[in-house]
Amino acid sequence: MSLNSVPSGTPLEEKMVRFGLGSSTDEAELTSATPVALYATYNDKIRPLLDAVDKLRQLKVMKEGIELPTIVVVGDQSSGKSSVLESLAGISLPRGIGICTRVPLVMRLQQHSSPDPELHLEFNNKEVPTDEAHVAQAIEEATKEIAGDSKGISHTPITLVVKKKSVPDLTMVDLPGITRVPVRGQPEDIYEQISNIIMEYITPKESIILNVLSATVDFPTCESIRMSQRVDRTGERTLAVVTKADQAPEGLLEKVTADDVNIGLGYVCVRNRIGEESYEEARSEEKKLFESHLLLSKINKSIVGIPVLAQKLVQIQATSLGKCLPDIVRKINQKLSSNVSELNKLPKHLSNVADAMTAFMQIIGSAKESLKKILIRGEFDEYPKKKDMHCTARMADMLNGYSKELDRVSKDSAAKFLMEETKVLEEAKGIELPNFLPRTAFLGILQRRVKEISNTPVEFVEKVWNYIESVVVHVLTFHSESYPQLQSCTRRAALNLILKMKDQSVDRVIEIAEMEKLTDYTCNPKYMSKWSKLIAQLPSFMENFKSYNKFVIQDVGEVEVEHLRGYHQAMLEQAFDMRMRIIAYWEIVLQRLVDNLALHLVFSVQNLVNREMEKEIVNELMGPSGRGIERLLEESPSVATKRERLNQSIKLLRECKEVLGNIMDRIEAPNHSVDVGF
Numbered sequence: 248m249s250l251n252s253v254p255s256g257t258p259l260e261e262k263m264v265r266f267g268l269g270s271s272t273d274e275a276e277l278t279s280a281t282p283v284a285l286y287a288t289y290n291d292k293i294r295p296l297l298d299a300v301d302k303l304r305q306l307k308v309m310k311e312g313i314e315l316p317t318i319v320v321v322g323d324q325s326s327g328k329s330s331v332l333e334s335l336a337g338i339s340l341p342r343g344i345g346i347c348t349r350v351p352l353v354m355r356l357q358q359h360s361s362p363d364p365e366l367h368l369e370f371n372n373k374e375v376p377t378d379e380a381h382v383a384q385a386i387e388e389a390t391k392e393i394a395g396d397s398k399g400i401s402h403t404p405i406t407l408v409v410k411k412k413s414v415p416d417l418t419m420v421d422l423p424g425i426t427r428v429p430v431r432g433q434p435e436d437i438y439e440q441i442s443n444i445i446m447e448y449i450t451p452k453e454s455i456i457l458n459v460l461s462a463t464v465d466f467p468t469c470e471s472i473r474m475s476q477r478v479d480r481t482g483e484r485t486l487a488v489v490t491k492a493d494q495a496p497e498g499l500l501e502k503v504t505a506d507d508v509n510i511g512l513g514y515v516c517v518r519n520r521i522g523e524e525s526y527e528e529a530r531s532e533e534k535k536l537f538e539s540h541l542l543l544s545k546i547n548k549s550i551v552g553i554p555v556l557a558q559k560l561v562q563i564q565a566t567s568l569g570k571c572l573p574d575i576v577r578k579i580n581q582k583l584s585s586n587v588s589e590l591n592k593l594p595k596h597l598s599n600v601a602d603a604m605t606a607f608m609q610i611i612g613s614a615k616e617s618l619k620k621i622l623i624r625g626e627f628d629e630y631p632k633k634k635d636m637h638c639t640a641r642m643a644d645m646l647n648g649y650s651k652e653l654d655r656v657s658k659d660s661a662a663k664f665l666m667e668e669t670k671v672l673e674e675a676k677g678i679e680l681p682n683f684l685p686r687t688a689f690l691g692i693l694q695r696r697v698k699e700i701s702n703t704p705v706e707f708v709e710k711v712w713n714y715i716e717s718v719v720v721h722v723l724t725f726h727s728e729s730y731p732q733l734q735s736c737t738r739r740a741a742l743n744l745i746l747k748m749k750d751q752s753v754d755r756v757i758e759i760a761e762m763e764k765l766t767d768y769t770c771n772p773k774y775m776s777k778w779s780k781l782i783a784q785l786p787s788f789m790e791n792f793k794s795y796n797k798f799v800i801q802d803v804g805e806v807e808v809e810h811l812r813g814y815h816q817a818m819l820e821q822a823f824d825m826r827m828r829i830i831a832y833w834e835i836v837l838q839r840l841v842d843n844l845a846l847h848l849v850f851s852v853q854n855l856v857n858r859e860m861e862k863e864i865v866n867e868l869m870g871p872s873g874r875g876i877e878r879l880l881e882e883s884p885s886v887a888t889k890r891e892r893l894n895q896s897i898k899l900l901r902e903c904k905e906v907l908g909n910i911m912d913r914i915e916a917p918n919h920s921v922d923v924g925f
Contacts, residue, residue, distance in 0.1 A: 294357070294416050296568050299910040301355055301418055303575075305369070305406070308903045311896060313578045314451035316567040317420055318560060321445055321471045322459030324424035327490030330519035331459055332421055334553045335560075336409050337526045338366070341383045341390075349394045351404040351444065352386065352421040359410040369406040382407070398433040400440050402447070415557040417564060419457065420448055425470045442474065450478045453571050455563055456485040458510070462495040466508050482511030486563065488556060489516045496542040503550065512563060515556040516546055530554065576907055583900040590893040594729035596882060603876045607868075610733065611861055614726040618719065618856045638718055642711060642848070649707040650841045657700050657837065664798075664806035667692065668822035669814060684825060686767075692829055694764045697836070704756040704840055711848055712749035719745065719860070731883040733868075740867035744859055748851055755847055759840065769835045777834065781827035788823060789816065802830050 300315055309315060322328035329340045329348070336356055341348070359365065366382055368375045370389050377385040386405065394401040400423050422445050429437040449456050456475045460466055466487075479485050487510040492499060503514040518536050520529035530553060537543050537551040549555065597603045620626040625639035635641065671692060675685035723737045781801060792798055792808040799805050803826075811819055868876065882890075 295910050296572065297416055297418055297564070299906050300568065300572075302906045303903050304353065304418075306899055306902055306906075308579070308899065311582055311900065313575060313582065313903075314453040315575070316453045316455070316564070316571040317448065317451075318417065318455045318457055318564060319445075319448045320419050320421045320457045320459065321449065321474065322424055323461070323464075323469050323471050324426040326424065326459045326461045326469075326471070327519055328421065328424060328459040331488055331490060331517065331553075331556070332419070334517070334519055334526065334529065335415065335417065335419075335557055337411060337414055338379050338409060339383050341387050348421055348423045349390050349398070349400045350423075351402070351448065353404050353406040354417075354419045354421060355406060355408045356414045356417045356419075357408070357410045358414055358416050359412050361410075362412060364412070365408075365410040367408050369408065370404070400437070400444065402444055415561050417557070417560055419560075422448060425474070427470070445471075445474055446478070449475060452484070453567070454484065455512075455567055457560070458485055458487045460487055460489050462489050462491045462499050462502075462516070466502060472508050476509065479511075480509070482509035484512065485510055486512035486559065487514045489514055490519055492516045492543060492551075493518050493536055493540075496540060500542065500546050503546070513559070514550055515559060516543070516551045517553050517556060572907075579900055579903050579907065583897065583904060586893050586897050586900065590890070590897065592729075593886060593890055593893075596890070597880050600876055600880070603880055606730070607733070607876060610727050610730065610737075611864060614723050614737075615856060615861065617722050617726065618860070621718065621722075622715070622852050622856055636718065636721070638715075641714065645707070645711055645714070646841070646845055649703070649844075650837075652707075653700055653703055653837050653840060656703055657696060657833065663810065664800070664803070664808060665811060665819065665822040665826060668825045669811075669818055672818060672821055672825070684821060684828075689767060689825060689828065692825070693767055693832070693836075696829075696833065697760055697763045700840075701757075701760045704760065704844060705753055708752040708756055708844065708848070709749060712745055712752060715852065715855070716742065716745045719855075729886060731885070732878045732881055736868050736878070737864050740864040741860065743867070744855065744863040748855060748859070752847065752851060756844065759843055763836055763839070767832060769832065771835050774831050774835055777831035778827055781830060782824060784827075785820065785823050789820065792819075 303313075304315055304317075320328060320332065329342070332354060333340050336354060364379055366377050366379065368377060368385055368389050370393060375385060375389065386407065389405050393403045393405065404420070423441045425438070425441055425445070427438050429435055434440065448454060456479060458469075458471050458475050460469055460472070466472055475485050476482075487503075487508075489499065489503060499516065503516065506514075516537070518529070518533040520526060521532075524532065533552055537546065537548065543551070594606065595602070597606055617629060620629065621636055621638045623639075625637075627633075627637045630636035668688075671688040672685065675688040675691075719741045720738055723741055724734055727733045727737055784801060788798060788800070793812055796807060796809045797805055798808045814822075868878070
């Protein structure tokens with residue numbers, strides 16, 4: 248069965264429930280547990296799943312952000328936490344004053360058919376065999392290797408594998424006991440360090456919190472309760488184990504039934520091993536205590552005893568596995584797919600000049616094609632939502648704005664109508680026939696008007712080239728983002744080239760303006776047509792301007808004319824004619840200033856994309872300031888690190904996928920030769 252075919256949600260979960268991995272445990276089954284057999288009757292069903300999850304934990308899939316269902320054991324210092332774990336595992340753990348557990352201890356208990364137990368430790372990528380007599384010493388030595396000889400703690404876990412007859416199939420994580428006051432040799436912030444480790448393990452919603460409480464204390468005052476309530480306020484994933492029941496039997500029944508601290512998964516009261524008792528003797532004494540003690544015998548038998556605790560933990564673990572496994576499968580597939588996709592986006596590692604040259608040409612080719620689309624052809628499918636990259640439209644907007652600005656700054660003033668023209672004509676008169684317009688007068692007015700607007704085209708081309716620069720740099724940066732060693736080169740080449748082309752455009756604009764100043768010429772018939780319509784107003788103007796103080800002139804608007812009554816009629820006729828000629832010709836001048844500039848910019852952009860850019864980048868890369876195409880052979884540290892991280896992650900996730908794929912096949916095929924109870 249392919250792991251990819253396992254959907255997230257109900258089908259797999261329903262299948263697991265149907266196989267007895269998510270169903271509740273009958274109370275009679277819990278109370279029938281014998282002092283010897285602590286393991287549940289369906290351990291053989293969940294063992295393959297538990298092995299798979301343990302394997303994922305060994306592979307450290309959690310560093311990929313994928314949380315695993317985990318029973319996390321927490322408790323205040325001296326709450327009896329180690330004694331509970333010893334009773335479940337049937338082995339002795341380190342004992343002493345202060346914090347005995349200084350690193351997370353992952354306990355993997357496996358029911359074993361052989362009468363001879365098998366124990367070993369896994370830490371620092373090695374496996375150390377041990378036995379029941381020396382396991383505590385082995386844990387202490389491993390702890391010293393990880394956390395040092397002092398009394399400090401560490402986040403690095405140790406895994407203890409216990410294969411033994413009559414133990415429940417469980418995986419639990421034992422964490423350091425909570426202490427507020429550091430003892431000699433412990434760091435001053437020991438409480439904060441322990442709190443950080445505990446919160447790291449109990450915060451994920453997949454974690455089941457096994458909160459060990461001493462019957463001798465008030466539960467609401469326990470620091471472990473406060474911590475678990477911070478991440479599990481309703482208690483739906485918290486189970487409480489009450490130790491030392493024989494030391495404080497009074498009021499214990501009320502404490503576990505009132506549940507003032509929201510223990511959603513319930514309580515189990517236990518009596519731990521005392522002195523030199525064997526584990527079998529301890530279970531026998533525990534059973535007698537809860538059956539015969541005046542107060543403790545009143546507690547329901549479904550919540551007392553280590554055997555019941557073992558059954559509850561196995562059942563909770565099975566339910567958690569059934570609930571979490573489909574989501575784990577989905578997350579691994581998603582993470583693997585995402586990492587493979589991200590790795591494929593990285594550039595091929597270049598090992599020789601031929602590969603480097605091929606990559607360089609591909610980058611230049613793809614960038615060039617993108618620029619053709621957005622700067623020349625007006626296609627913006629690569630940037631559908633980024634309007635600033637819809638270049639032909641934005642340049643058209645800028646050109647329209649430039650045309651309106653030219654018209655605005657060159658608008659005729661209605662004040663003192665014809666005064667400029669009359670003054671110029673008076674200074675241009677000579678020994679000649681009086682009904683001829685002097686050309687020098689016309690050129691003088693034209694040159695002044697061209698000079699007044701000459702800065703506007705310069706500002707416009709600078710604005711356009713600044714915009715083109717931002718677009719070109721963005722495109723080149725995007726297409727070379729996987730090659731930082733090429734990015735600086737292409738950016739520098741683009742900036743140099745665009746600066747050069749901007750200067751050429753400014754020179755071109757200045758040249759156009761100078762040409763307009765030099766002479767007055769057009770073969771555009773619109774000039775004569777416009778002038779004819781405007782000069783047709785002359786008779787009416789001459790006839791009526793003495794009768795009215797204001798007059799409406801086409802393309803000028805309402806003007807005051809009272810100041811003109813002292814001038815000779817012939818002078819006013821000449822001035823009016825000149826003004827109309829200026830108006831008609833100025834439309835031609837403005838149109839040329841817009842059209843010529845538009846054609847120049849289109850031509851320059853085409854040259855930039857089709858010819859100049861590639862040549863400039865090659866010169867920059869191969870020139871004296873560059874080190875040639877060999878620079879591309881140097882993979883940047885960030886890309887190399889990213890490639891290594893992705894490869895490691897993909898390898899890990901594929902191993903996890905294979906682990907889960909095997910167990911999925913066993914769930915899917917109930918007639919498999921290995922009987923797992925499905």
